[in-house]
Amino acid sequence: MSQASSPAPRPTVALFVTCLVDLFRPSVGFATAQLLEQAGYSVDVPEAQTCCGQPAYNSGDRAHAKQIAKQVIATFREYAHVVVPSGSCAGTITAHYPDLLRDEPDWAQAARDLADRTWELTRFLVEVAQVDLPTVDHKTTTTYHDSCSGLRELGIRSQPRQLLGRVNGLQLREMADTDVCCGFGGTFCVKYPDISERLVSNKVDNIAATGADMVVAGDLGCLFNIAGRLHRLEKPVRAYHVAEILAGTARSEPAIGEGDRS
């Protein structure tokens, strides 16, 4: 099933890059596009995408959430696959859009249709693309944080680990309570900052206890929260999105929250 043995042209994949990656870490978007191209797909990035609407949806602002959901559905209507480097945003589209639009049957149908075509990145690579990606070397000890939405709404747990297992030199050390929330929770982290701080402190303690020098996850929200706390506590653990590790771009890109001279 290697790339060389499957020359059949593959459909164009739409990359839904997510607002956080768009604004704060384009390197994750590029790594994702690179992985998809290496898997034989051509990648489109529709310009009309902004956000999946989760902030409105989770704040109870159903009207705005619906408007944005419809925009996303319309934007990605033509693509065979929509790939998202985030379990949280992919979860919003697949697990929540159909319910959000349940009162408008045509839109609900369109939402179910989009849900069927939408994939979180690591799951897409393992379950749909099914190709051996080019070998990547990255000598590091890493621990993996399971983001809640990806884990519980989409069942993503083995896929990123399977892919990381093929990175030469990368040793995975599981942390305690890897399935427990890091305390990000979207707007939760600024509405209840002290509770959020406790949760992320627990997470950072568990990360540090593994002795790993890197923490990897599939969601930029969790990673920003974790990296921000790691830096505040001056813990020497670098944070990367899983796409950056798999694409091999993490070796040349400063980790999350690290600058040219940090």
Added chain:
Amino acid sequence: MESRAHLFKPAAREALHNPDLQQALTRVQAGFVGKRRTLVNKFPDFEGLRDRGQAMKDHTLAHLDYYLEQFEAKVHEAGGHVHWAETAEDAQRIVADICRQADARMVTKGKTMAGEEVGINEALDAAGLETVETDLGEYIIQLAKEPPSHIIAPAIHKTRQQICDLFDEHHHQGTFKEKLREVPDLVNEARGILRGKFLNADVGITGANCLVAETGSMFLVTNEGNGDLTHSLPRVHVAIAGIEKLVPTLDDASTLIRLLARSATGQEMTAYTTMVTGPRRGDDTDGPEEFHIVLLDHGRTNMMSGRFREMLRCIRCGACMNHCPVYASIGGHAYGWVYPGPMGSVLTPIFVGLDKTKDLPNACTLNGRCQSVCPVRIPLPDLLRDLREAQFDQHLTPGTTRHGLAVWAWFARRPRVYNALSRLGIGLLGRLGRRRGRFRRLPLAGAWTAGRDFPAPQRTTFQAAWRQHLSRRQTHE
């Protein structure tokens, strides 16, 4: 019980800085979570059992009127009395009247969350009765004059030292001062004191873990046996139960009991599982002369229509709070009413009022761990989100949030404007943070930067960088 849920934020802050509470709370995650996981993995098809539990409760709720009447008839047949309490006041009055008619002076009580809900202790106090809690945890917090902080482990917020101090003060007039005693020693001491109370009580009040329609029976599960001494020794037994506790058959009760102990304490069965059907019969050697069951509505029928009916499946196991990272950080008291944690954050706004419980639906990261362990698959995060929606619709959401969302949504729906503006803003922020890679402080982000650095964005937005990348690629081709 008076709600203090409107004080959630200050209470949570205080809890986070209370070292005794924090020490006590480590036990929740350490004990319950691991034990439950072990037993669930050991059970051949726990997911199937959860499906059966959910289907059984949904069926019962859909035909609740039928099963309630069947239950009432069967209790009568067995010689018991059924009382219908629509409100908390009704329940208080009914129980006080039963005690008065029994000429009672002392009442022993097993743990009952429905009793907490309607303030049964206050009613008994007002009626001039001596009331003794017989569940060890409840006994401890009765001494401390505190409400329960967990629905199955009411004194989980107390450290062993605090319990020693309480026993010292109430049992020994301070002679043991500051001595840390062993758990069996404390248990034996409480047992010794409670034994006298069991024997002298006129009325025993308990909750019920489920009510069986086909037999008119109730189930009581405990690990201390206190429930059995409470219901069987006094002359009169009064049980208080929400109307959602009903199950159709004994088979269904067995499904529920198997789910309950595993989900709650990580036990295959609790130490004592008792089925009570009516009062003592002619040839019985023990048991009460009178059996009363108070069926409590207290807002439950209002939940029957609409989405919150799913919450009526709840079997009060506490698994959701045991697996909730927010509960593990702040404990149960911060939630401000009878039911804490995820199930409480759904129930309290419904029972107490959305306007008096504004924080509860929001103080959750929607991480879904509660739903993943709920034995009857209640979609707790979805229900919390529905409450947020109700808050938004009733203009209970803060103005800053509403306006912030409106402004953000305006941009999010205009990709060209959004992309142009975000490129400008991110370009600036990226330049400011490029060398260090993060900000220790940032205007308008004080809540974030209080405990975390804010990672600086990279040079520009992905959208802008991708367009550049495409045009470079085209030039090369």
